[in-house]
Amino acid sequence: MQEQVIYYQKRAKEYEQVYQKPERQTDLLAIKEYLSTQFLNNSVLEIACGTGYWTAILANPATSILATDINSEVLEIAQSKTYPKENVVFQQQSIEDLTSVTNEFEGFFGGFIWSHLRKEDLCSFLQMAVNQVKKGAEVLFLDNKYVAGSSTPISRKDEVGNTFQIRTLNSGEQFEVLKNFPDAEELKLLVEEIGTDFEWIDFQYYWMVKFRKK
Numbered sequence: 142m143q144e145q146v147i148y149y150q151k152r153a154k155e156y157e158q159v160y161q162k163p164e165r166q167t168d169l170l171a172i173k174e175y176l177s178t179q180f181l182n183n184s185v186l187e188i189a190c191g192t193g194y195w196t197a198i199l200a201n202p203a204t205s206i207l208a209t210d211i212n213s214e215v216l217e218i219a220q221s222k223t224y225p226k227e228n229v230v231f232q233q234q235s236i237e238d239l240t241s242v243t244n245e246f247e248g249f250f251g252g253f254i255w256s257h258l259r260k261e262d263l264c265s266f267l268q269m270a271v272n273q274v275k276k277g278a279e280v281l282f283l284d285n286k287y288v289a290g291s292s293t294p295i296s297r298k299d300e301v302g303n304t305f306q307i308r309t310l311n312s313g314e315q316f317e318v319l320k321n322f323p324d325a326e327e328l329k330l331l332v333e334e335i336g337t338d339f340e341w342i343d344f345q346y347y348w349m350v351k352f353r354k355k
Contacts, residue, residue, distance in 0.1 A: 151312075152310055153214035153215045153218060154218070156191060162291065168346045168347050171344065176199060179199070180279065181202045182203075183246075183247035185206045185250055186273050187199065187209065187252070188209050188270075189210055190231070191210060193229075195283070205228045208230070209231070211233065212233075213233055239269050239272075240272075245273070246274045246275065247274065247278050248278055248279050249278065251283075252282075254282075254284075255284045255321070255323070257319050259301070260321065271336070271355075277354060279353055280354060281350070284347065284349075285348075286322060287322040288345070288346055291346060293320070303319060304321055304322065305318065325343075325350075328350050332352050337352060338352055339352045
């Protein structure tokens with residue numbers, strides 16, 4: 142996992158290039174429109190906020206956002222952006238540090254973090270996520286689907302079923318990155334004990350899941 146952290150540190154300034162792929166623009170427009178109506182008047186915890194690409198969209202409907210990430214390099218970029226409602230606070234924090242039960246947030250958002258988690262860690266991760274929000278709060282995840290020709294090829298799979306990619310930076314430096322691609326049934330089984338109103342939202346290049354904390 143440390144290699145993955147270093148990869149995103151070094152990728153910070155070129156991270157948003159992934160959102161410039163021509164074939165993904167229709168999906169991205171639809172997702173932005175969808176998210177612009179989520180978490181209305183809610184206090185939201187966003188994990189793995191990265192460069193603030195999605196933070197800027199979520200900040201419009203939300204009352205407030207605490208946006209966290211492990212990397213200071215991406216947070217610096219996120220903090221440099223303009224948030225008209227001035228309702229975003231950034232904090233350097235890993236998801237492993239979100240272990241205490243706060244129950245204070247009215248919404249939870251994780252964009253492109255699910256795919257970087259090992260399958261064997263997902264149950265504890267989900268419990269951590271719902272521990273941060275009030276009963277009935279909306280929990281929402283957004284991530285990639287694997288689409289041949291657009292996605293980076295899978296380089297290997299381990300004995301548990303985790304899949305990996307070899308990522309190349311503009312500099313030519315390469316890193317092995319954990320990248321899993323779950324389906325709706327897999328997520329539904331994981332969520333059923335902690336959430337209600339499960340909804341899988343399918344796009345060509347992305348998936349979204351939302352549910353409410355029991």
